[in-house]
Amino acid sequence: MPYTLVSFHAHPDDEALLTAGTLARAAAEGHRVVLVVATAGGSGLASAAMLAGCDLTERRWAELLRSAAVLGCARVECLGYDDSGMTEAPSGAERAFARQDVDEAAARLADILREERADVLTIYDPVGGYGHPDHVQVHHVGMRAATMAGTAVVLEATVDRSRLQRALRIIHYLPGIPADFAPARLAGAYTAPDALTHRVDVRRYVRQKRAAMAAHVSQTSADSGLRTLTVLLRIPRPVFRWVLGREWYVEYGRTPTEPLLDNIFASLADTPDHTIIDMTNNYAHQSEDAVGT
Numbered sequence: 291m292p293y294t295l296v297s298f299h300a301h302p303d304d305e306a307l308l309t310a311g312t313l314a315r316a317a318a319e320g321h322r323v324v325l326v327v328a329t330a331g332g333s334g335l336a337s338a339a340m341l342a343g344c345d346l347t348e349r350r351w352a353e354l355l356r357s358a359a360v361l362g363c364a365r366v367e368c369l370g371y372d373d374s375g376m377t378e379a380p381s382g383a384e385r386a387f388a389r390q391d392v393d394e395a396a397a398r399l400a401d402i403l404r405e406e407r408a409d410v411l412t413i414y415d416p417v418g419g420y421g422h423p424d425h426v427q428v429h430h431v432g433m434r435a436a437t438m439a440g441t442a443v444v445l446e447a448t449v450d451r452s453r454l455q456r457a458l459r460i461i462h463y464l465p466g467i468p469a470d471f472a473p474a475r476l477a478g479a480y481t482a483p484d485a486l487t488h489r490v491d492v493r494r495y496v497r498q499k500r501a502a503m504a505a506h507v508s509q510t511s512a513d514s515g516l517r518t519l520t521v522l523l524r525i526p527r528p529v530f531r532w533v534l535g536r537e538w539y540v541e542y543g544r545t546p547t548e549p550l551l552d553n554i555f556a557s558l559a560d561t562p563d564h565t566i567i568d569m570t571n572n573y574a575h576q577s578e579d580a581v582g583t
């Protein structure tokens with residue numbers, strides 16, 4: 291049975307890094323895939339050369355559309371907020387996503403979820419993986435929107451922390467990888483393996499994933515240091531398949547089981563008419579708790 295998956299992200303390029311394989315696989319398996327970004331990336335990092343004489347928002351939107359097309363997304367929407375920057379270097383933008391009222395932003399996402407009759411929504415974990423304020427806000431806004439729209443399944447897109455550490459130890463020794471790309475930098479980031487509910491096999495879709503990442507050309511440049519995307523695109527193809535051939539999720543309200551689930555629609559298949567049950571209350575409580583702290 292075809293389902294509708296809405297994947298909510300902070301910035302253009304996040305969809306390629308965290309969920310590209312899952313989106314490509316869902317689309318290839320006949321499901322409707324909708325991509326929503328909170329910001330157009332107009333005030334994100336880029337080199338001065340990249341910024342000269344070009345509208346970065348337009349450019350990043352075009353890149354996002356190219357990435358979405360490669361992945362088979364049926365629709366792409368932007369909520370139109372600005373990049374907030376990292377905590378230590380805030381962008382100062384007036385419409386910085388992290389500073390927006392959660393209910394107001396969630397209502398806009400909920401409109402899309404209702405319109406699409408979304409079955410599954412992907413967001414991020416409560417700490418946004420590695421702490422970017424816009425990624426934390428994706429969690430809060432996404433949880434609230436799922437409550438508003440009664441979306442049945444909410445998945446937090448993340449990375450298996452121990453696998454990430456192993457991957458970084460390998461990547462670290464490859465030619466052309468900067469010395470500061472060390473495992474210790476992300477030691478506490480993302481999710482411990484025992485908290486994961488899904489490990490999605492996307493090895494058949496790494497070609498699309500790499501193409502989606504490569505579509506974000508403007509994200510591969512910045513004046514200070516190499517961006518994650520650049521580093522990942524330097525990985526030789528066989529290693530790339532090993533490093534990026536799986537994607538991980540924590541399904542809200544689901545207890546982790548062994549083996550981890552490979553199918554993001556598993557909960558819908560388990561209980562065909564589990565529609566909203568009392569998950570709605572769970573979302574509301576968690577969301578309020580999370581926002582209040």
Ligand SMILES: [Zn+2]
Nearest residue numbers: 300301304422
């Ligand atoms: Zn991001």
